[in-house]
Amino acid sequence: GENVEQHPSTLSVQEGDSAVIKCTYSDSASNYFPWYKQELGKRPQLIIDIRSNVGEKKDQRIAVTLNKTAKHFSLHITETQPEDSAVYFCAASLGGGADGLTFGKGTHLIIQP
C-alpha cells in the first residue's frame, strides 16, 4: 500500500517568516495530495490540495508544490501568523481521494512571537 513520510515532526519559526513542510510518497499511482490543519483538540480541516496533473497551487499565504518524478510534495506558508500554530498533516490517495487517504505523521508548527 501507500506510505507517506512527513518532515519535520516539529517546526518552530518566527512570526512573519516562512515555513516549509515536506512529504514523500511511495506509490507513483497516487493522484491526490491534500493538506490538513488540526488545532489542539479539534478536527482536521482541509487547507489546500493538489492533483497529479498540476505542479503548484496557491491560496493566499499557502502554496503546495508537487514533484511527481521525485514523489514528493511540500506545503509553503508565507508571512506566518500566530493562528498558523497547529499540527499539519499531508496525505496521499490512489483513487483521487474517494477510497480514503494515507496520512503522514504530522508536523507541529510553532509560531514564535
Place this chain on the structure above:
Amino acid sequence: NAGVTQTPKFRILKIGQSMTLQCTQDMNHNYMYWYRQDPGMGLKLIYYSVGAGITDKGEVPNGYNVSRSTTEDFPLRLELAAPSQTSVYFCASSADGKNTEAFFGQGTRLTVV
C-alpha cells in the same frame, strides 16, 4: 448545517466490552470514512464506504466492523474492546470521486481499561 456529527465525544470501556460509535452526515455525501488517530502517528483508515450498502476495509480494520444501511449513517462497531483500541476516532465524508474534500466530525476519544 450540522455537517458530520459523531457521538459520543468521550467514552471509557472495559476490556472485552462492546460499543458502537455513531456517525451521521447531512450533506448527502456518498463517501464516508472512519479513521483512528494515535499520538504522533497521524490518522489511519479503518473502513470506508462509497455508498449505501457498500463497505470496504482500510489499513487497520481488525477488531472493527461497519455497516452503511443509509446514505446518512456510518456506525463503527467494536465487539471486544482491547487496550490497543484506545485512540481518537474520526468519521469523515466526501461528496464524490471528484469533489473529494473530506469533512471530519469532531472526534470520539475512546479509552479502553
